[in-house]
Amino acid sequence: MRAEYLIKRVFYSVLVFFITVGITFAVLRQIPRSYPGLDKSVIAQYFVYIYNVLQGDWGYSQGVPVLGLIWEKLYWSLIILVPAISLSLLIGILVGAHFGWKRGSKMDASVLNVMMFTRAIPPYWWAIMFILIFSFHLDLFPLGGYMSISALDRGISYSDILYHSALPIITLTVYSIPGTYYLMRNSMLLTVGEDYILTARAKGLSEKYVLFKHVLKNAMLPMVTMIPLECAYLIAGNIFIEIIFSWPGIGLLTFDAIAAKDFSLLQGIVLIDALLIIIANFSADLFYSHIDPRIKVGGGNV
Amino acid sequence: MSVLEIIDLKTWFQTQDGLVKAVNSVNLRIEKNERVGLVGETGCGKTVLSFSIIRLLQPTTMIEGKILYKSKDILKLSEREMQKIRGKEIAMILQNPTTALNPVLKVGDQIAEAIWLHQGLKKKEAKEKAVEMLEAVKIPLAEKRANEYPHQFSGGMKERALIAIGLACCTSLIIADEPTRGLDVTTKAQIIKLMKDMTKQRSMLFITHDLEVAAEICDNIAMMYAGELVEYAKTDDVFKNPLHPYTQGIFNSLPNRGLKPIKGMSPSLIDLPSGCRFYQRCDYAREICKNRHPEMVEMENGHFVRCLLYD
Ligand SMILES: Nc1ncnc2c1ncn2[C@@H]1O[C@H](COP(=O)(O)OP(=O)(O)OP(=O)(O)O)[C@@H](O)[C@H]1O
Ligand SMILES: [Mg+2]
Numbered sequence: 001m002r003a004e005y006l007i008k009r010v011f012y013s014v015l016v017f018f019i020t021v022g023i024t025f026a027v028l029r030q031i032p033r034s035y036p037g038l039d040k041s042v043i044a045q046y047f048v049y050i051y052n053v054l055q056g057d058w059g060y061s062q063g064v065p066v067l068g069l070i071w072e073k074l075y076w077s078l079i080i081l082v083p084a085i086s087l088s089l090l091i092g093i094l095v096g097a098h099f100g101w102k103r104g105s106k107m108d109a110s111v112l113n114v115m116m117f118t119r120a121i122p123p124y125w126w127a128i129m130f131i132l133i134f135s136f137h138l139d140l141f142p143l144g145g146y147m148s149i150s151a152l153d154r155g156i157s158y159s160d161i162l163y164h165s166a167l168p169i170i171t172l173t174v175y176s177i178p179g180t181y182y183l184m185r186n187s188m189l190l191t192v193g194e195d196y197i198l199t200a201r202a203k204g205l206s207e208k209y210v211l212f213k214h215v216l217k218n219a220m221l222p223m224v225t226m227i228p229l230e231c232a233y234l235i236a237g238n239i240f241i242e243i244i245f246s247w248p249g250i251g252l253l254t255f256d257a258i259a260a261k262d263f264s265l266l267q268g269i270v271l272i273d274a275l276l277i278i279i280a281n282f283s284a285d286l287f288y289s290h291i292d293p294r295i296k297v298g299g300g301n302v
Numbered sequence: 303m304s305v306l307e308i309i310d311l312k313t314w315f316q317t318q319d320g321l322v323k324a325v326n327s328v329n330l331r332i333e334k335n336e337r338v339g340l341v342g343e344t345g346c347g348k349t350v351l352s353f354s355i356i357r358l359l360q361p362t363t364m365i366e367g368k369i370l371y372k373s374k375d376i377l378k379l380s381e382r383e384m385q386k387i388r389g390k391e392i393a394m395i396l397q398n399p400t401t402a403l404n405p406v407l408k409v410g411d412q413i414a415e416a417i418w419l420h421q422g423l424k425k426k427e428a429k430e431k432a433v434e435m436l437e438a439v440k441i442p443l444a445e446k447r448a449n450e451y452p453h454q455f456s457g458g459m460k461e462r463a464l465i466a467i468g469l470a471c472c473t474s475l476i477i478a479d480e481p482t483r484g485l486d487v488t489t490k491a492q493i494i495k496l497m498k499d500m501t502k503q504r505s506m507l508f509i510t511h512d513l514e515v516a517a518e519i520c521d522n523i524a525m526m527y528a529g530e531l532v533e534y535a536k537t538d539d540v541f542k543n544p545l546h547p548y549t550q551g552i553f554n555s556l557p558n559r560g561l562k563p564i565k566g567m568s569p570s571l572i573d574l575p576s577g578c579r580f581y582q583r584c585d586y587a588r589e590i591c592k593n594r595h596p597e598m599v600e601m602e603n604g605h606f607v608r609c610l611l612y613d
Contacts, residue, residue, distance in 0.1 A: 195401040199467065201358055202396070203416040204389035207381075213415070217406050293406055293451040 009285045013278050020274040028267050059264035066268035077249030084172035092180025100188020119178035123237040127171045127244040141167040144246040168245045176234050191219040224288045228280035305475050305505045306332040311367035313354045320572040324350040326529040337506040339516030342526035348509045352477045356394045357384050390420040393472035397479040399460035403452035409463050410448025413470050420471040435466040458489035476506045482515050494518050525549050528568050528579040535605040545607040547584045
C-alpha cells in the first residue's frame, strides 16, 4: 500500500542520514583537534554529536555558529542552484524527448555529438570561457561577485543580484543539460520500442497522441528517480562555479573551509549537502509513487 | 470481393548482419467472415507479415508487393489514411499480453481511447462502452476492473483486455497474434471460445504455433516456413491430407501423434538456400530439391502446396 511505501521511504531516509553523519563523524575524528566530549567513549561521542546536530548545535567556526553560517550561504547557493536545476531539467528533458522521438535524423546525430562534447568538459572551463566571452569581451555580465560596488550606496537590489547570478546560472545549466538530455533521449528510445506503443498505434491513434499519452509518461518515469542524482552532480559542480565567480555560497564556503582546515565547518557542509540530497531523493520517491501505478497500489500480480 | 488480398508480398529488413528476408512472395486471400490460421515455427515471419498488413514496421523496412484491403492497396495509403483504417477496419492483437498493455494507463482507458477515437463518442460514453467490452470478453467485475492497471490483471485477463481493445471498434478484419500462447489449458480453452464467439461477424487472421488451436477456430490454414507459405487449404483438408512434408512433420510432432519433432533447424532468413527451404530437414528430399525452388501449385480444389514431390 501507499502508506507502507511512504513509511519505508521515511525510514530509509532517516537511516541514510544517520549513516552519513556517522561516516563524516568517523572520518573527521581521525584528524586531531578538540571537540566536545573528547573524554568520553567513541560511541558516546557519536551520540553527543548527533544530539547536538539535532539540537541545531553544529559546532563553531572561528567563534561563529556553523549552522548559522551555512544557512546564510545556503541561501546564496540556492539562488544559483534552483534556477540551474530547473532550467537544465526543463531544457534537457525537452531536447532529449524531442530527439528521442525524432531519432536517427541528421539533427539528432549533431545534437548528440554537441552534448557529448559539452559533457566531457569540466565546469570550471565553461566558467572561464563564459567569463572571457560574455564578461570580458562582450561586457554583458560582471566578472564575478554578487553585487555591484554601487550597491554599497544604493542598497542591494534583486535586479543587481540577477545580473550577477546570470552567468553562474548559465554556466551550471550548460554543464548539466547533457546529462538530463542523454538520459531522457535514451529513455525515449527504450519506450518507443515497447510493445504497448505498437498496441497504441494499432488502435489508429495519431502520432502526436501516442507521443503525449503513451510515450512521454512512461519515458519520464526513470527521469524522476534520476533527478536527485542530478542535484548531487550540480552541488558538486557548483563548488567550482562559485569559486570562479566569487559567489558567496556553500561552494565558496567549502573552498574556504578546506583552505583554513576548518573541520567543524567542513563537517557541517557535508551534513547539509547530505541533507539536501536526502530531501531530493525523498521528494523524487514521493513523486514517483504518484505517477507510477505499480507502486501506488502494490500487491497484485506483476 | 475479398476483405484482404495479399499479392506477392516481400518484407525485408536491412540489418548489420545482412538482409533479413522475413516475408517472401506471400500470396494470401481472406474472404468476408472467413478465419484463416497462419501456422509456423518461431521466427518464420508470422508477426512481420501481420505488421506489414497493418503497416507498423519501421520506415526503413523494405516492403514490396500489394496488400489489397477491400480492393484498395493499403501499401499506397498515407500514414493519415492508414490511421483511419487501424483499429477501425483492421485491428491487431499483439503477441505478448504482458508487454502489450501500457503499464501506466488504466485498462478501461486503454480500451476507451480506441472507441473515443473511432466512434466519436464523448470520453464518458467511451468509458462506459469500454466497460461493456470488458464484460463481453468475460472479465468479472468489469466496472471495477476498468479502473485498474495492467499489473493488477492475471495473464489470461490481460489477454482478454487486449482482445477487448482489438474488438472494441473493429468491424472488418482482426489479426490475432498467438492469443493462446503461454496460457494454461483451461484459460486457453476459454480464450479459444471467446475468439470464436466474438469474431462471428468478422474476418480474422489467426496466428499460432499450434495446429490444433488453429483447427478449432479457423476455416482455412496457411502453413508458413522460412518466410514463405508452403501449404494452404481448408482446415479439414490439412488435417485429413497434409501434403507438404513440413506440415506432415508438424503433425507428427503433436503429442497425440507420436511427439516426433522435425529434425534440424529452419534456415537463416539472411542466408536462404536457393532450392527448397525445407530441403535439409525433409525426409523426402531428392537431388533436384537442393537447387530448384518449388512454386506453389494447386493440387486439389483449393489445396495448395509448395513442394517438388507434387511437381
Ligand atoms: N525489425 C526487424 N529487423 C530485423 N529483423 C527482424 C525485425 N523484425 C523481425 N525480424 C526478424 O524476422 C524474422 C521473423 O520474425 P517474426 O517475429 O515475424 O517471427 P514469428 O513467426 O512471429 O515468430 P514467433 O512465433 O516467435 O512470434 C525473425 O528472424 C526476426 O528476427
Ligand atoms: Mg510472432
